[in-house]
Amino acid sequence: MSIAHHRRKQPELVRQQLLEVAARLSLEQGAAGVTLDAVSQAAGVSKGGLLHHFPNKMALLNGLFDDLTEKLDRTIELEMRSDPVAHGRFTRAYLSCVFAMTDEADAQGWQVLTIALLSEPQLRERWRLWVTDHADEFVGTDSSPGCLLARFAADGLWLADILKSHDIDQPTRQAMRAQMLALSLQ
Amino acid sequence: MSIAHHRRKQPELVRQQLLEVAARLSLEQGAAGVTLDAVSQAAGVSKGGLLHHFPNKMALLNGLFDDLTEKLDRTIELEMRSDPVAHGRFTRAYLSCVFAMTDEADAQGWQVLTIALLSEPQLRERWRLWVTDHADEFVGTDSSPGCLLARFAADGLWLADILKSHDIDQPTRQAMRAQMLALSLQ
DNA sequence: TATAAGATACCGTCTGGACGGTTTGTCAAG
């Protein structure tokens, strides 16, 4: 007989809201802040409601993972289409994504995921699979030491952004980006 | 009347044991596996015993951090002494440490720290301080984009080792190391 | 097209267990 029962049902929106809130919470309060109570409350849903959409906490994190890797895959594919050079094409697309994420505000979701990834063995494994799958797929064009190095550097930059351990000015950032692009052609 | 009461008292050894176990546990079961109960039990000490050495959990993690950064600082300083070239000297020392850690078995401690670092805001801040302190100290020799890039790449490689997301053969590894060294001279 | 009959989308409470930390007690060494 509560209000929430009477409001219009919009499952997909609620689901999206839950994922979004989960990402935001872990950003603001660390991974420990992602509790079912906190997430559901911040999303304006009861805990029961949350557990209806995601049967357990792991499913919530997996949902986050799915969402973000799907988006990443789409962006990478798009980026690769507009790259005429075959060698290092995937690497350059990856670079674009990382720089886009560190520059803009969309980083949130990925930042939470990185943290959750490292603490949760199950998600670590899923990420490992993502990486090896893509490495295998583009083994012909993106397996040179230069390409590997470029991707590693991107990961390092990304990590630094998460930890806010460096304060890199824009010119330096661009210089590094140019270097990474050069590496991807080696 | 228990065994531990009768065994020779060796507080420093127990302390070291506790730190070691904490590192191992987080490796095997993720950061969530590092509970006071689990650590103390695996170290063959009661929880009271653990809390005697470290008044709370944060103190345990801080102890780990201190231990490892001290060792890192010592290694870096040693490495820097034997480097005749000023430019990028710190970066190359950093590279040596990372490669040594990823090659050998000593990585464990740092791996746990990375994970704990990301989840624990307090440790994240301490790491940030470590990085900025060293960046400031060597701003004259190690602040070029090339040096930064080299260090980022090392971080990325290190992260990959933690996540075991890549399986890099030794030749590729050495090739990348050579590239990073070249970058440190730019 | 109206409506009965599910199916789906929630709500709110409860519980069992884990976990960080405290307290009190015990033993051994100096």
Added chain:
DNA sequence: CTTGACAAACCGTCCAGACGGTATCTTATA
């Protein structure tokens, strides 16, 4: 005989998940 190094029992809190319910949506059938 004091102090440091532990043990063991205990406490309060927090949290994941179960459960039983209720309201809305959909679909099939008459």
